[in-house]
Amino acid sequence: MRPRENPSTTYEKYLYKEPSLRLHMGPLDVFLRVSFAGFAAILATVSVKSYARHRERRFLLLSAAFGIFLAQGVWLIIELAQANGASVGTLWLALNLGVLVSLYLALLR
Numbered sequence: 001m002r003p004r005e006n007p008s009t010t011y012e013k014y015l016y017k018e019p020s021l022r023l024h025m026g027p028l029d030v031f032l033r034v035s036f037a038g039f040a041a042i043l044a045t046v047s048v049k050s051y052a053r054h055r056e057r058r059f060l061l062l063s064a065a066f067g068i069f070l071a072q073g074v075w076l077i078i079e080l081a082q083a084n085g086a087s088v089g090t091l092w093l094a095l096n097l098g099v100l101v102s103l104y105l106a107l108l109r
Contacts (some may be wrong), residue, residue, distance in 0.1 A: 007077065010065055017103075025085070025086050027082075028090060028104075029080075029086060029093065030080060031091055032090065032093040032094060032097055032102065033073075033076040033077060033080050034039040034077070034080075035072050036051065036072075036076060036093060036096060036097045036100060037070075037073030037074060037076060037077050038073075039073075039097065039098060039100040039101060039104055040066060040069040040072070040073040041073065042068040042098060043069065043070075043100065043103060043104060043107065044066040044069070044070040046069050046107060047059060047062045047063040047065075047066050049065045051063050069096075075092075076088075
């Protein structure tokens with residue numbers, strides 16, 4: 001049995017060999033952008049429904065905040081469709097998605 005020279009992992013095809021470029025969007029960037037827009041849409045919808053039901057000012061402010069996240073998500077999807085290149089980095093997308101997911105999990109409680 002001969003040893004393998006280059007151990008290959010199942011996710012190696014998603015990793016970049018060269019330094020990350022702003023104009024290059026890989027599968028991870030696409031996943032983060034679509035996930036960001038999806039979670040923003042869910043949170044905006046829930047907050048608008050809560051405002052419609054209770055008519056409290058704090059739900060209106062919450063709806064506006066999630067609406068801004070939703071507009072940002074739509075912008076990221078449009079940027080993806082145009083394929084002009086990324087205006088934001090993967091780390092920024094991952095951090096913002098983490099914020100939205102944590103807010104979503106707090107909403108589920």
